[in-house]
Each structure stands twice: as structure tokens, then as C-alpha cells.
Amino acid sequence: MTVFERVPQFVDEMRDIDRGQRIGAENDQPLARVEPQQGPARVQNRQRAFQALEIEFFDRLIHALFIGQCQADATEDEMTSGHAALVTRQFGARAEAYVESSVHAQGADLDQAAALLQGQSTARVLDLGCGGGHVSFRAAPLVAEVTAYDLSVDMLAAVARVAAERGFANIATQQGRAETLPFPDAHFDVVLSRYSAHHWHGFGQALAEARRVLRPGGRALFMDVVSPGLGLLDTYLQGIELIRDPSHVRDYSLAEWTDALAAAGFALKSVTARRLHLDFATWVARIATPQMQIDTIRALQTQMSEDVAAHFAIEADGSFTIDTAAIEVARDR
Ligand SMILES: C[S@@+](CC[C@H](N)C(=O)[O-])C[C@H]1O[C@@H](n2cnc3c(N)ncnc32)[C@H](O)[C@@H]1O
Numbered sequence: 606m607t608v609f610e611r612v613p614q615f616v617d618e619m620r621d622i623d624r625g626q627r628i629g630a631e632n633d634q635p636l637a638r639v640e641p642q643q644g645p646a647r648v649q650n651r652q653r654a655f656q657a658l659e660i661e662f663f664d665r666l667i668h669a670l671f672i673g674q675c676q677a678d679a680t681e682d683e684m685t686s687g688h689a690a691l692v693t694r695q696f697g698a699r700a701e702a703y704v705e706s707s708v709h710a711q712g713a714d715l716d717q718a719a720a721l722l723q724g725q726s727t728a729r730v731l732d733l734g735c736g737g738g739h740v741s742f743r744a745a746p747l748v749a750e751v752t753a754y755d756l757s758v759d760m761l762a763a764v765a766r767v768a769a770e771r772g773f774a775n776i777a778t779q780q781g782r783a784e785t786l787p788f789p790d791a792h793f794d795v796v797l798s799r800y801s802a803h804h805w806h807g808f809g810q811a812l813a814e815a816r817r818v819l820r821p822g823g824r825a826l827f828m829d830v831v832s833p834g835l836g837l838l839d840t841y842l843q844g845i846e847l848i849r850d851p852s853h854v855r856d857y858s859l860a861e862w863t864d865a866l867a868a869a870g871f872a873l874k875s876v877t878a879r880r881l882h883l884d885f886a887t888w889v890a891r892i893a894t895p896q897m898q899i900d901t902i903r904a905l906q907t908q909m910s911e912d913v914a915a916h917f918a919i920e921a922d923g924s925f926t927i928d929t930a931a932i933e934v935a936r937d938r
Contacts, residue, residue, distance in 0.1 A: 688806040688852070689756055692757070693756050693758075695850055695852040696757045696892075697757045698893065702892075703763075704763050708881070708887070709737055709800065715740065717826065717828075717877060717931050718797050718826055719743050719747060722748055725794060725795065726747065728748040728749060729750045729792065729795075730744050730750065730752070730793060730796075731752050731797070732751060732753045732754060732797050732799075733783055733801060734783055734798055736760055736799075736800065736801065737764065738753055738760075738764035738767060738768065740797050741764060741768070742767065744797065745768070745773040745775055745776050746773075749775060750775050750777065751773075752776075752777050752788075753768075753776055754781060754786070755780065756781070761778040762778075782806075782811075783798075783802075783811035783815075784805065784807040784814060785814065786814045786817070790818065791821065792818050793818050793823065795824055795825070796819050797826050797828075798815070798828065798829075799827075799829070800829055801829070803830060803853060803856050804854055808854070808855070808857070808865060809868060809869060812871070815869070816870050821936055821937065821938050823936050824935050825933070825934050826933050827862070827866070827934070828931045829857075829862075829929065829930065830856045830881070830927050830928070831858060832855075832856045832858040832928070834859065834860060838912070838916050841913050841917070843856065845902050845905060848901050848902050849894045859932075862930070863876070871936060872934060872936075872937045873933075875933045876932050879929045880927070881927050882918075882924065882926045885920075885923030885925070
């Protein structure tokens with residue numbers, strides 16, 4: 606069904622909701638989000654009630670028209686024209702660059718993942734959005750089995766090649782989307798995911814899937830770039846990320862991460878915040894950012910206020926430092 610075919614159904618649905626809420630407002634029954642009050646405050650209440658309705662109307666309209674359509678894309682045309690296709694195009698061609706990337710091949714977060722796996726020699730591990738396979742390579746000597754999972758078959762081919770070169774016979778590769786995992790419930794003892802979630806089209810859906818395939822009592826560690834949260838810094842960060850790589854969806858703030866993990870049914874165990882230095886030339890070369898977009902990022906960097914320049918420690922050659930976090934969660938039941 607196209608966006609336009611959905612409109613009449615949506616309008617009917619909104620009319621029903623609107624009717625129900627207006628009846629409540631006319632009887633001076635407060636709407637759920639409006640405080641019950643007496644006297645002149647009632648009039649204000651009613652205004653606020655209608656404002657709330659308007660906001661809800663537009664929220665729902667946007668959701669029905671755009672987000673609903675994007676979700677349809679993800680299932681119907683995912684590998685041809687949807688976001689998954691864009692991710693695959695961006696990363697497929699750059700698989701070797703991600704295998705070689707020193708930013709990805711090392712880091713204290715990899716040490717933290719390895720520490721989590723200590724004493725788990727019989728564990729089955731999922732590396733979700735494995736990219737060049739650095740988490741899988743770190744996990745393989747410590748556990749029984751690793752499944753390196755990614756959208757990009759080219760990435761997986763590179764992982765399989767390096768695994769064979771290094772003699773890791775316990776790494777299997779599997780292609781697919783984080784949002785729909787082809788594994789049975791409670792299949793894995795540990796789920797690890799690093800620098801991938803900010804590309805996921807369905808962030809909440811993928812987290813729910815990660816919980817589903819984790820056994821009760823199992824642990825998951827999500828490692829990613831995080832937004833500092835503050836509007837100014839957030840807008841700048843998402844801006845440069847998107848200009849660099851159009852498959853970027855969002856670097857979530859820690860608050861967004863912890864809310865989404867809780868909504869997916871995970872129990873929070875720990876959050877480790879870190880800073881990561883990025884060499885500008887290598888950062889853009891890795892994903893083959895076109896020159897015009899490189900110039901745009903450089904122009905933005907020079908135009909931003911001291912607040913932004915200081916937070917991201919922007920250097921003369923464009924290199925900078927971002928916030929990352931490793932969030933450890935458990936599936937309690
Ligand atoms: C930066 S790389 C990951 C790096 C890697 N985990 C590491 O630690 O070196 C991001 C990877 O996420 C994958 N990816 C993005 N969206 C995905 C999705 N929805 N499902 C599965 N994989 C996805 C991309 O194909 C890409 O290989």
C-alpha cells in the first residue's frame with residue numbers, strides 16, 4: 606500500500622481518536638497528559654488539551670505517512686531500494702578498509718568485550734553488525750562459537766578470509782539485518798555489537814531481536830559512538846556523520862540508549878564512557894566520502910562556535926575526538 610492509499614484509513618482513525626478525546630475535553634474530563642484543575646485553569650486546560658490534540662495529530666500523521674512507509678520499505682524492498690541497500694552499498698565496497706582500520710582493530714572497548722568473555726569457553730557469541738570482524742577475532746580464542754553477522758556479504762567474505770588466515774575455525778558468517786535475526790530464541794550466551802547500531806534503520810526493533818536471541822541470564826555489550834545529548838553538539842555531530850556517510854542514521858545519546866535498551870527488556874549493568882580520537886583524512890577515506898562532502902565538513906568545522914570546537918577538540922587538519930560508550934546489559938528472564 607502506498608503512502609497516499611493509507612491516507613483515508615489514517616484520517617478515519619484520527620477522527621475516532623479526536624472524537625473520543627473531545628468528548629472527554631467537553632465534559633471537562635482532563636486528558637491523560639493534562640493536570641486536573643479547577644476554575645479559570647479549566648479554560649487553560651481545554652486550550653492545552655486542544656494543543657495536545659494538534660501535536661498528536663501531526664505526530665501521528667508524520668508517523669503514518671513517513672515512518673510507516675520506511676518500515677514497509679525495510680520489509681518489502683529492503684535489499685533493493687531501502688536503507689539496508691544504502692548500507693550495503695556504502696560498506697560492501699569498503700570491506701577491506703574496515704578490516705585494515707586501526708580505529709576498528711584496537712581499542713579499550715575490545716578489551717572490555719574480551720574481559721566479558723573470560724571464563725566462558727563454552728559460550729555461543731553473536732557479533733551483530735560485525736563489519737571487518739574485529740570483535741569476532743577477539744572473541745574467537747575465548748569462546749566455543751562466534752557468529753559474525755552483517756548486512757554486507759562483502760564484509761562477511763572479508764571476515765571469513767581473515768578468520769581462515771588466522772586459523773579461527775569457530776567463526777561462522779551469516780548475512781542479514783539486525784532488525785530480523787534468523788536465529789531461534791535464547792540461542793546465544795553473549796551478544797556483542799560495536800559501531801553498528803548508529804546505522805540501524807530499526808534501532809528498537811534490533812535491540813528487541815538482540816534480547817530475543819540472548820538466553821535468559823546472558824549478557825550483551827553495545828559499543829558505539831554516542832551523542833553528547835546537548836542540542837547544539839548533537840546537531841553538529843549528526844550533521845557531519847551524515848555528510849560523511851549517508852547510511853548514518855543516528856548516534857544516540859546515553860539517555861536514548863538506556864531508554865531503548867529498557868524498552869527492549871534489557872536490565873542495565875554498566876555504562877563505560879570513553880573518548881575516541883579520529884584522524885580526519887583516514888576517517889573520510891575509509892568510507893570514500895566524495896570531495897565535495899569533505900569540503901562541506903571542513904567548512905562546517907571552521908564555522909562552528911568555540912563550544913562545538915572545544916567539545917569535539919577539532920584540530921587544524923580536521924581531526925577530532927568523539928564520545929563513545931560501552932553499555933553492558935543483561936537479559937534477566
Ligand atoms: C563500522 S562497521 C562495524 C565495525 C565492526 N563491528 C568493528 O568492531 O570493527 C558497521 C557495520 O554494520 C553493518 N550494518 C549496518 N546496518 C546493519 C543492519 N541493519 N543489520 C546488520 N548489519 C548492519 C554494516 O554493513 C557494517 O558492516
